[in-house]
Amino acid sequence: xxxxxxxxxxxxxxxxxxxxxxxxxxxxxxxxxxxxxxxxxxxxxxxxxxxxxxxxxxxxxxxxxxxxxxxxxxxxxxxxxxxxxxxxxxxxxxxxxxxxxxxxxxxxxxxxxxxxxxxxxxxxxxxxxxxxxxxxxxxxxxxxxxxxxxxxxxxxxxxxxxxxxxxxxxxxxxxxxxxxxxxxxxxxxxxxxxxxxxxxxxxxxxxxxxxxxxxxxxxxxxxxxxxxxxxxxxxxxxxxxxxxxxxxxxxxxxxxxxxxxxxxxxxxxxxxxxxxxxxxxxxxxxxxxxxxxxxxxxxxxxxxxxxxxxxxxxxxxxxxxxxxxxxxxxxxxxxxxxxxxxxxxxxxxxxxxxxxxxxxxxxxxxxxxxxxxxxxxxxxxxxxxxxxxxxxxxxxxxxxxxxxxxxxxxxxxxxxxxxxxxxxxxxxxxxxxxxxxxxxxxxxxxxxxxxxxxxxxxxxxxxxxx
Amino acid sequence: xxxxxxxxxxxxxxxxxxxxxxxxxxxxxxxxxxxxxxxxxxxxxxxxxxxxxxxxxxxxxxxxxxxxxxxxxxxxxxxxxxxxxxxxxxxxxxxxxxxxxxxxxxxxxxxxxxxxxxxxxxxxxxxxxxxxxxxxxxxxxxxxxxxxxxxxxxxxxxxxxxxxxxxxxxxxxxxxxxxxxxxxxxxxxxxxxxxxxxxxxxxxxxxxxxxxxxxxxxxxxxxxxxxxxxxxxxxxxxxxxxxxxxxxxxxxxxxxxxxxxxxxxxxxxxxxxxxxxxxxxxxxxxxxxxxxxxxxxxxxxxxxxxxxxxxxxxxxxxxxxxxxxxxxxxxxxxxxxxxxxxxx
Numbered sequence: 001x002x003x004x005x006x007x008x009x010x011x012x013x014x015x016x017x018x019x020x021x022x023x024x025x026x027x028x029x030x031x032x033x034x035x036x037x038x039x040x041x042x043x044x045x046x047x048x049x050x051x052x053x054x055x056x057x058x059x060x061x062x063x064x065x066x067x068x069x070x071x072x073x074x075x076x077x078x079x080x081x082x083x084x085x086x087x088x089x090x091x092x093x094x095x096x097x098x099x100x101x102x103x104x105x106x107x108x109x110x111x112x113x114x115x116x117x118x119x120x121x122x123x124x125x126x127x128x129x130x131x132x133x134x135x136x137x138x139x140x141x142x143x144x145x146x147x148x149x150x151x152x153x154x155x156x157x158x159x160x161x162x163x164x165x166x167x168x169x170x171x172x173x174x175x176x177x178x179x180x181x182x183x184x185x186x187x188x189x190x191x192x193x194x195x196x197x198x199x200x201x202x203x204x205x206x207x208x209x210x211x212x213x214x215x216x217x218x219x220x221x222x223x224x225x226x227x228x229x230x231x232x233x234x235x236x237x238x239x240x241x242x243x244x245x246x247x248x249x250x251x252x253x254x255x256x257x258x259x260x261x262x263x264x265x266x267x268x269x270x271x272x273x274x275x276x277x278x279x280x281x282x283x284x285x286x287x288x289x290x291x292x293x294x295x296x297x298x299x300x301x302x303x304x305x306x307x308x309x310x311x312x313x314x315x316x317x318x319x320x321x322x323x324x325x326x327x328x329x330x331x332x333x334x335x336x337x338x339x340x341x342x343x344x345x346x347x348x349x350x351x352x353x354x355x356x357x358x359x360x361x362x363x364x365x366x367x368x369x370x371x372x373x374x375x376x377x378x379x380x381x382x383x384x385x386x387x388x389x390x391x392x393x394x395x396x397x398x399x400x401x402x403x404x405x406x407x408x409x410x411x412x413x414x415x416x417x418x419x420x421x422x423x424x425x426x427x428x429x430x431x432x433x434x435x436x437x438x439x440x441x442x443x444x445x446x447x448x449x450x451x452x453x454x455x456x457x458x459x460x461x462x463x464x465x466x
Numbered sequence: 467x468x469x470x471x472x473x474x475x476x477x478x479x480x481x482x483x484x485x486x487x488x489x490x491x492x493x494x495x496x497x498x499x500x501x502x503x504x505x506x507x508x509x510x511x512x513x514x515x516x517x518x519x520x521x522x523x524x525x526x527x528x529x530x531x532x533x534x535x536x537x538x539x540x541x542x543x544x545x546x547x548x549x550x551x552x553x554x555x556x557x558x559x560x561x562x563x564x565x566x567x568x569x570x571x572x573x574x575x576x577x578x579x580x581x582x583x584x585x586x587x588x589x590x591x592x593x594x595x596x597x598x599x600x601x602x603x604x605x606x607x608x609x610x611x612x613x614x615x616x617x618x619x620x621x622x623x624x625x626x627x628x629x630x631x632x633x634x635x636x637x638x639x640x641x642x643x644x645x646x647x648x649x650x651x652x653x654x655x656x657x658x659x660x661x662x663x664x665x666x667x668x669x670x671x672x673x674x675x676x677x678x679x680x681x682x683x684x685x686x687x688x689x690x691x692x693x694x695x696x697x698x699x700x701x702x703x704x705x706x707x708x709x710x711x712x713x714x715x716x717x718x719x720x721x722x723x724x725x726x727x728x729x730x731x732x733x734x735x736x737x738x739x740x741x742x743x744x745x746x747x748x749x750x751x752x753x754x755x756x757x758x759x760x761x762x763x764x765x766x767x768x769x770x771x772x773x774x775x776x777x778x779x780x781x782x783x784x785x786x787x788x789x790x791x792x793x794x795x796x797x798x799x800x801x802x803x804x805x806x807x808x809x810x
Contacts, residue, residue: 067475067483360480365728380743383710389738392480395753398725405750408740
């Protein structure tokens with residue numbers, strides 16, 4: 001049977017670029033002066049500047065990871081850590097400068113807002129340029145704003161939670177993040193409030209040789225419910241761009257949060273993002289994650305099941321093509337009784353792409369009667385590519401059930417034969433199998449985003465299989 | 467000192483990439499050792515020159531260069547198992563050994579490699595197994611070492627059409643560090659590594675099994691079943707690595723660990739590395755306690771809790787035990803019984 005051949009299709013919809021037009025762009029590199037300047041421009045309180053400076057000190061002390069993809073091509077001296085667009089944050093799309101608005105129009109954000117979102121945040125380079133939320137949610141006490149506004153308007157709330165989920169010393173790139181963070185979203189959903197429609201923040205990095213360091217902080221209070229969607233993209237440049245965002249999620253007793261992400265970075269991006277949730281008694285967090293694009297990704301969302309009966313599920317897919325090294329996975333710590341976690345991860349690698357599933361399951365002694373089930377599958381589309389599974393399982397109690405299973409292989413010839421016997425061409429049969437392989441993720445997304453994800457898979461596959 | 471590194475590293479924070487032992491562990495000068503002997507017919511004994519390509523650490527390699535026992539056994543076909551026994555006791559209590567087993571072409575042979583001691587002792591051994599074309603071997607390695615420091619490096623090479631079954635049984639109550647690297651270099655070769663362990667007391671068992679598929683149509687499996695009791699710590703690193711060129715190959719890895727104590731700690735890093743499209747690979751691991759429903763059922767049929775526990779644990783171990791040479795099966799079963807009684 002002929003070997004599966006995949007070709008790159010044009011990604012114009014994501015790779016279009018605007019002129020590098022800004023009101024301020026920090027010079028490349030990282031120094032105390034740059035950090036202080038960012039803080040001054042944001043008119044921040046001293047406590048936030050202190051965090052930034054402490055993070056800078058930590059960044060300088062920590063070394064690059066000795067494991068995972070090679071990050072030696074990252075030269076911080078060439079990366080501008082702060083790019084201020086030529087606009088302030090608006091709450092009406094008409095007020096956003098046309099060039100930036102056109103960018104988000106092409107990405108379908110305003111249209112999505114009209115149809116099925118309860119609120120939207122749109123970040124362009126280092127600053128949020130648009131933020132809105134439906135009026136009825138404001139009345140219910142829901143806060144959805146950019147992080148800078150949150151620091152000014154809700155200082156006590158931000159100070160209580162900022163860095164408390166992801167500490168600044170956790171690794172080198174989170175220290176970098178805290179030193180130069182800019183933009184991102186702040187969400188607070190009060191007790192008992194349930195949002196029927198999702199909130200979405202979209203992060204677009206336009207400027208070449210720059211970094212995006214947005215900070216997302218979400219607090220879902222007791223018994224509340226939220227679906228938050230995060231989207232990311234950037235045009236392609238010849239030199240590397242850097243994304244080192246941070247997501248801190250606090251899910252209180254009985255609360256529920258679904259955090260969906262489609263990361264579709266350009267293939268010159270180093271995506272070194274950190275995401276973590278702390279889940280209290282009877283709370284639940286569902287992660288849905290699609291990793292497309294980027295040159296290197298190191299992305300391992302994490303759930304800490306802190307309260308009894310806390311639950312988490314992770315459903316993720318990554319698609320590694322030529323010159324891509326996507327090192328992704330999920331981490332979970334069971335730290336209380338009767339906690340449970342379910343992990344379902346899929347990866348596809350082609351044209352020399354490297355897809356790695358790297359994970360941690362840790363069940364602490366106090367997490368009695370806990371359960372964890374992990375399943376990960378890798379699909380190899382040629383022999384140039386790599387698909388590795390590197391899971392760590394650390395069980396510290398006898399009273400827990402843990403299982404992990406993984407498979408790797410090519411498209412089943414029997415399945416192709418079966419579909420062809422039902423009248424499909426070989427190309428269509430293979431394409432259908434690949435989409436079917438990704439379906440556990442797409443079915444977890446809202447319909448419109450499942451369509452978006454399938455379109456991304458089509459970008460990688462369609463017309464190119466056979 | 468960090469030893470027994472995983473072939474691929476992951477985050478240092480997870481504490482699984484290697485195991486740490488005291489500095490100078492392998493720098494001790496050892497006394498002469500005279501406790502190794504081979505028993506059987508149809509074999510040749512030659513001088514062993516083999517040294518590990520992939521040692522526990524460079525210091526362990528340096529010590530092995532000055533080994534106090536070195537034996538090369540070339541096995542021919544026979545129905546009678548070849549037994550190589552190393553007995554450590556109060557006088558012969560330090561063994562730095564090199565043992566090379568060569569299975570000649572088309573040889574079929576069962577081999578038992580036995581390390582035994584009832585008193586504290588020190589063992590650093592390198593076992594090199596070469597399975598020549600068309601050979602079939604069933605090799606059981608039994609570490610019956612009470613209170614011992616046990617460091618073992620095992621390297622296996624399977625050539626064309628060779629099949630090598632290796633069953634490693636370890637009763638660790640002090641320290642056992644085991645590294646096994648299997649290279650399937652010949653087409654149509656097979657290597658099946660089975661491991662059964664029972665780690666108890668304050669024992670540390672660190673297992674690092676890597677099977678590398680380097681040729682077409684190879685078949686390899688890793689199956690580990692074990693129990694951790696008392697304050698024991700068990701680390702398991704298992705790797706199935708499909709190298710480029712290993713088309714039409716199959717690899718599978720499974721580990722099951724029963725936790726018999728609330729204080730035991732177990733870690734596992736079952737890796738599946740794939741650089742070839744046309745292969746089939748899978749792995750699974752599971753950790754849990756003894757099934758309380760099964761325990762209840764057996765006790766409702768009149769068994770005591772201890773006997774019911776023994777039955778369940780031995781049932782789990784059975785898929786490894788059934789391939790162990792019958793000559794030592796009963797010895798292992800009795801040992802499991804004694805260990806479970808001690809755990810009560």
